[in-house]
Amino acid sequence: MISTKNLISDGSKIPSTWVFEFYLDLPERLNGQNVQIKSVFHPTEKTPSMWVFVDKEQYKFKDFSTGKGGNKIDLIKELFNLDYSKAVFKITQDYNKFIVEKGEYSKSTIEPEPKYQVDIVKTRNWQNYDKKFWLQFNIGEDMLDKYNVKALEYYTMVKKKDDLVINEIKIRQPNIYGYFSKSEVYKIYQPRNKKFKFIKVKPQLQGLDQLEYNQPYLVICSSLKDAMCLKQFGYNVEVIAPDSENTIIKPYIIQNLKKKYKKVVTLFDNDAAGHAAVDKYLLHYKIKGTWLDSSKDIADLVKEKGFDAAHKEIKVKLKSIL
Numbered sequence: 277m278i279s280t281k282n283l284i285s286d287g288s289k290i291p292s293t294w295v296f297e298f299y300l301d302l303p304e305r306l307n308g309q310n311v312q313i314k315s316v317f318h319p320t321e322k323t324p325s326m327w328v329f330v331d332k333e334q335y336k337f338k339d340f341s342t343g344k345g346g347n348k349i350d351l352i353k354e355l356f357n358l359d360y361s362k363a364v365f366k367i368t369q370d371y372n373k374f375i376v377e378k379g380e381y382s383k384s385t386i387e388p389e390p391k392y393q394v395d396i397v398k399t400r401n402w403q404n405y406d407k408k409f410w411l412q413f414n415i416g417e418d419m420l421d422k423y424n425v426k427a428l429e430y431y432t433m434v435k436k437k438d439d440l441v442i443n444e445i446k447i448r449q450p451n452i453y454g455y456f457s458k459s460e461v462y463k464i465y466q467p468r469n470k471k472f473k474f475i476k477v478k479p480q481l482q483g484l485d486q487l488e489y490n491q492p493y494l495v496i497c498s499s500l501k502d503a504m505c506l507k508q509f510g511y512n513v514e515v516i517a518p519d520s521e522n523t524i525i526k527p528y529i530i531q532n533l534k535k536k537y538k539k540v541v542t543l544f545d546n547d548a549a550g551h552a553a554v555d556k557y558l559l560h561y562k563i564k565g566t567w568l569d570s571s572k573d574i575a576d577l578v579k580e581k582g583f584d585a586a587h588k589e590i591k592v593k594l595k596s597i598l
Contacts, residue, residue, distance in 0.1 A: 284368060284371060284372065285368065286368070287349075287363075287364035287365065287366075287367040287368035287371070288349070288364060290348075290367055290368065290371045291381065291383045292334045292335040292336075292347065292348040293305070293306040293307075293335055293383060293384055293386070294371060294374075294381050294383070295335075295348035295351065295352070295367060296328050296335050296337065296348065296351065298370070298371075298374065299351060299352065299355060300313065300316060300328065300351075302328070305384055306328070306335055306384060306386070307384035307385065307386060307387065308330055308384075308385075308386045308387040308388045308389050309389050310327060310328065310329045310330070310389070310391075311327070311328040311329075312324045312326070312327050312328075313326050313328070314326065315339045315340075315341045315342065316339075316355065317339055317341070317342045317344060317354065318339070318341040318342060318548065321341055323470060323471070325339060325340040325341040326338070326339040326340070326341070327339075327340075330386060330388045333386050333388075334347060334348075334386075335347075335348065335386075336348075336350075337350075337351055338522075340520070340522060340549070341547075341548060341549060342548050342549060342552065343521065343522040343548075343549045343552045343553065345522070348367070349363050349364060349367070352366055352367055390435045390436055390437045390442060391435065392433040392434065392435050392443075392445070393433060393434060393435075393436070394431055394432075394433055394461065394464065394475060394477045395431075395432045395433060395434045395444070396431060396432040397428060397431045397454055397461045397464075398428060398429040398430050398431065399426045399427065399428055399429065399454065400427050400428065400429035401427070402417060402420075402427050403427070403450075405450055405451065406427050406451070406453075409451055409467065412578075412579045413501065413504075413505050413575040413578050413579055414505060414508050414578050414583055415501070415504050415505055415508060415575075416508075419504050419507065419508060420504070422486055423455075423482075423483065423486055423500060423503075423504055424455065424456040424457065424458070424485075425453055425454070425455055425456070425465075425500070425504075426453065426454050426456060427452070427453055427454075428452040428453060428454050428464070429448065430446055430447060430448035430452075431446075431447055431452070431454070431464060432444060432445065432446045432447070433445050433447070449466075449468065450468070451466070451467055451468050452464065452465070452466050453465045453466075455480070455482065455500060457480055457485060458485075460477075460478070461477055462476075462477050462478045462479070462480035463475065463476055463477060463480065463482075463500075463519075464477065465501075476519060479519060480519065481516060481517075481518060481519075481525060481529065482499075482500040482503065482516060482517040482518070482519070483500065483503050483514075483515050483516035483517055484516055484529075487514050487516065488514065489514070489536050489537075490514075491512045491513055491514045491537075492512055492513075492537060492538040492539070493511075493512060493513040493514070493537055493538060493539050493540075493541065493598055494513065494514050494515070494516065494533055494536075494537040494539075494540045494541075495513045495514070495515050495516075495540075495541055495542070495543050495594070496515075496516055496517065496518070496525070496540065496541070496542045496543070496544075496557070496563075496565075497515055497516070497517045497542075497543055497544070497574065498517060498520075498521050498543075498544045498545045498550060498553075498573055498574075499517050499520075499573070499575075500517050501575045502517065502543075502573050502574040502575050503515035503516065503517045505574045505575045505578055506543070506574050506590070509586075509587055509590065511591075511594065513594070514537075516533075520549075521544050521545060521549045521550055521552075521553035522549060522553070524553075524556055524557070524560065527560075527561075530561050530563070534561075539598055540561075540563050541563060541564050541565055541566075541594070541597045541598060542554055542557045542563055542564070542565030542566070543565065543566060543567065543568075543574070543590075543593065543594070544565060544567050545567060545572055545573045546567040546568050546569070546571065546572050546573070547572060550567050550573075551567065553565075554566065554567060564597040565597065566593050566596060566597050567593075568589060568590070568593060569589070570589060574586070574590065577589065577590070
């Protein structure tokens with residue numbers, strides 16, 4: 277006789293650890309650690325962009341290649357294209373089948389592992405190799421100064437447990453840059469580090485502090501680098517960039533910006549996340565948007581095609597939505 281004592285009738289009560297372990301076929305049990313895997317929505321990607329992580333003692337996911345994310349039920353909705361009720365039903369059905377076959381599921385105690393946090397940031401003077409890097413995107417020192425981008429000599433990261441430092445590392449290498457809001461760093465940019473190209477220190481709507489409200493149009497870009505690059509063309513636009521394309525700007529900010537400009541538009545990356553972001557802004561805010569055709573983003577277009585060719589393509593794109 278099969279025991280039913282371990283069966284569950286309410287899918288919302290099924291452990292989030294089981295959901296992510298089972299449907300993502302994880303090679304390890306989840307007990308508080310973060311796990312990075314290749315996107316299940318973009319399986320051909322070369323660099324893993326999907327994270328499974330703990331949030332308030334429940335596991336959640338964030339897929340940076342597509343912008344998808346959420347809790348255990350959101351995962352099933354996205355994986356199988358189901359609405360909420362059908363997703364809950366599927367989880368319940370699959371979990372109970374698992375229990376019948378395996379006997380039980382021993383839930384792990386979730387103890388979120390300590391995370392590294394940026395502690396000390398040491399700036400330095402600009403060097404020739406810095407200028408060489410930024411000028412390939414036609415971004416000069418004046419533009420970098422305007423947007424508070426500074427070269428870093430090094431930065432340190434600490435891992436704490438119970439307010440005590442249990443480990444500390446110092447990162448020192450060429451071409452590390454800090455994005456600052458006034459005197460505080462909010463993001464670290466490491467173009468040579470493919471795995472950790474950006475380290476987010478705190479939320480920031482990039483470029484907001486630099487707006488002068490002296491142009492008729494505002495363009496929302498994918499990144500601060502793209503925003504600075506676009507600003508160098510001398511169009512009658514101002515620019516901002518959220519933390520990422522996956523972060524949609526808050527409604528009250530958009531409403532305020534719409535009052536100050538003749539038109540607000542988006543120009544995001546030519547990839548799945550960029551296309552999804554264009555659709556989100558159109559759906560939520562009725563803001564038109566587009567993306568480039570011949571390169572992934574504005575900065576890459578300038579680097580690959582040169583200033584004149586980039587100017588020609590971007591001008592046509594902006595004209596189509598302004």
